[in-house]
Amino acid sequence: xxxxxxxxxxxxxxxxxxxxxxxxxxxxxxxxxxxxxxxxxxxxxxxxxxxxxxxxxxxxxxxxxxxxxxxxxxxxxxxxxxxxxxxxxxxxxxxxxxxxxxxxxxxxxxxxxxxxxxxxxxxxxxxxxxxxxxxxxxxxxxxxxxxxxxxxxxxxxxxxxxxxxxxxxxxxxxxxxxxxxxxxxxxxxxxxxxxxxxxxxxxxxxxxxxxxxxxxxxxxxxxxxxxxxxxxxxxxxxxxxxxxxxxxxxxxxxxxxxxxxxxxxxxxxxxxxxxxxxxxxxxxxxxxxxxxxxxxxxxxxxxxxxxxxxxxxxxxxxxxxxxxxxxxxxxxxxxxxxxxxxxxxxxxxxxxxxxxxxxxxxxxxxxxxxxxxxxxxxx
Amino acid sequence: xxxxxxxxxxxxxxxxxxxxxxxxxxxxxxxxxxxxxxxxxxxxxxxxxxxxxxxxxxxxxxxxxxxxxxxxxxxxxxxxxxxxxxxxxxxxxxxxxxxxxxxxxxxxxxxxxxxxxxxxxxxxxxxxxxxxxxxxx
Numbered sequence: 001x002x003x004x005x006x007x008x009x010x011x012x013x014x015x016x017x018x019x020x021x022x023x024x025x026x027x028x029x030x031x032x033x034x035x036x037x038x039x040x041x042x043x044x045x046x047x048x049x050x051x052x053x054x055x056x057x058x059x060x061x062x063x064x065x066x067x068x069x070x071x072x073x074x075x076x077x078x079x080x081x082x083x084x085x086x087x088x089x090x091x092x093x094x095x096x097x098x099x100x101x102x103x104x105x106x107x108x109x110x111x112x113x114x115x116x117x118x119x120x121x122x123x124x125x126x127x128x129x130x131x132x133x134x135x136x137x138x139x140x141x142x143x144x145x146x147x148x149x150x151x152x153x154x155x156x157x158x159x160x161x162x163x164x165x166x167x168x169x170x171x172x173x174x175x176x177x178x179x180x181x182x183x184x185x186x187x188x189x190x191x192x193x194x195x196x197x198x199x200x201x202x203x204x205x206x207x208x209x210x211x212x213x214x215x216x217x218x219x220x221x222x223x224x225x226x227x228x229x230x231x232x233x234x235x236x237x238x239x240x241x242x243x244x245x246x247x248x249x250x251x252x253x254x255x256x257x258x259x260x261x262x263x264x265x266x267x268x269x270x271x272x273x274x275x276x277x278x279x280x281x282x283x284x285x286x287x288x289x290x291x292x293x294x295x296x297x298x299x300x301x302x303x304x305x306x307x308x309x310x311x312x313x314x315x316x317x318x319x320x321x322x323x324x325x326x327x328x329x330x331x332x333x334x335x336x337x338x339x340x341x342x343x344x345x346x347x348x349x350x351x352x353x354x355x356x357x358x359x360x361x362x363x364x365x366x367x368x369x370x371x372x373x374x375x376x377x378x379x
Numbered sequence: 380x381x382x383x384x385x386x387x388x389x390x391x392x393x394x395x396x397x398x399x400x401x402x403x404x405x406x407x408x409x410x411x412x413x414x415x416x417x418x419x420x421x422x423x424x425x426x427x428x429x430x431x432x433x434x435x436x437x438x439x440x441x442x443x444x445x446x447x448x449x450x451x452x453x454x455x456x457x458x459x460x461x462x463x464x465x466x467x468x469x470x471x472x473x474x475x476x477x478x479x480x481x482x483x484x485x486x487x488x489x490x491x492x493x494x495x496x497x498x499x500x501x502x503x504x505x506x507x508x509x510x511x512x513x514x515x516x
């Protein structure tokens with residue numbers, strides 16, 4: 001895909017984040033969509049392309065009153081929205097549609113109008129993982145981490161520092177769910193969830209949503225907000241079974257998606273001003289820093305523990321507070337994208353001064369899928 | 380009322396040989412006749428070279444502890460926390476999820492790379508699960 005041909009011209013989250021007991025999941029989608037439409041100064045009738053995950057495109061297009069000529073229902077977990085951005089950019093460039101709306105929302109906490117997840121007993125996961133006591137992401141996502149720690153010499157304290165540093169960012173964000181400072185000792189003394197991970201190393205469970213609107217770069221200058229251009233993109237999938245990853249030392253899906261996006265963007269790691277790495281659990285930023293090629297995996301724990309990713313550090317990471325402290329409705333990728341767009345617009349609560357390039361990296365499932373989007377505010 | 384039971388696998392035509400194996404006290408894997416790749420989970424073709432000429436064979440049942448969590452909460456039905464959910468690297472190469480029995484469910488007792496051997500636990504007259512215990516000797 002060619003650089004900077006497509007831009008984000010509308011971006012918004014749901015009016016509220018956190019606990020939203022008065023809205024169903026599809027209404028959370030609509031709330032985010034209507035906020036994004038208003039942000040872009042558009043009408044719903046201007047939307048001719050639509051993408052969403054978990055909820056089907058037909059469900060949400062009908063609820064919103066949209067008649068799209070291009071749809072994408074890619075649903076590969078929390079990074080689905082990174083893939084939607086990539087697919088939408090390609091579709092706009094190919095002339096299949098002009099203005100794409102991407103929505104995410106999840107009643108992750110209140111569970112209103114949300115279909116329960118179900119593992120069929122004759123699926124591969126149902127036969128070869130479920131019988132051994134996996135029960136939701138906290139019991140599955142951390143399974144690789146002890147091997148990762150042993151291979152790369154990562155310590156429990158370094159993995160605790162991920163949560164500590166992200167809380168520092170969250171403290172600057174009025175919309176963050178958790179804002180009180182925490183220490184390494186607080187993390188290591190919090191309730192055990194799935195050894196080696198404790199409560200403060202696991203993502204929040206909240207309600208919320210977000211929406212993005214994309215159009216061609218040549219139209220983007222006519223919108224009310226500063227356009228945020230798509231500079232590079234990448235995507236991949238590996239396996240729905242965490243036990244079947246090729247290795248626990250890295251994520252194959254990360255190692256495919258990340259470098260693809262860097263190559264397409266034509267940038268090096270030194271060019272990156274701002275970084276989002278989807279943090280459902282505390283090990284993900286370490287996998288991301290290594291797999292995206294910022295540094296060898298061995299250095300990732302020390303890099304974070306030394307403060308390089310904290311406010312004022314040389315590589316600002318997860319500047320909204322992340323899934324650990326900002327919010328996590330179940331599929332956090334949309335909120336990472338929203339924060340990258342805010343940073344590129346220059347309106348983030350914890351704004352990185354003069355940031356021009358933002359890398360936004362997402363994970364889906366338990367390392368099952370990955371999507372990377374690189375944004376810039378300069379064309 | 381009966382205690383809630385652990386999730387029970389339901390075999391498909393492609394996996395039936397595996398579950399027939401565990402019931403017979405054998406851990407069965409597949410090997411590609413064309414490229415010798417040994418793979419898991421079961422399927423009637425090689426995921427490495429796409430050959431449909433593959434054979435089922437009895438694996439050694441030996442492996443080592445590749446990684447694990449000790450799950451505290453929420454616990455799956457049929458499990459009493461804390462319990463370890465492990466990934467075992469078999470001597471033949473493939474890895475599989477399992478549980479470690481005859482071993483304290485603690486970080487001290489569960490050492491990465493410790494040798495393991497398969498043990499079979501019948502859930503009912505149709506399904507037997509492959510579990511692992513610390514290897515003797």
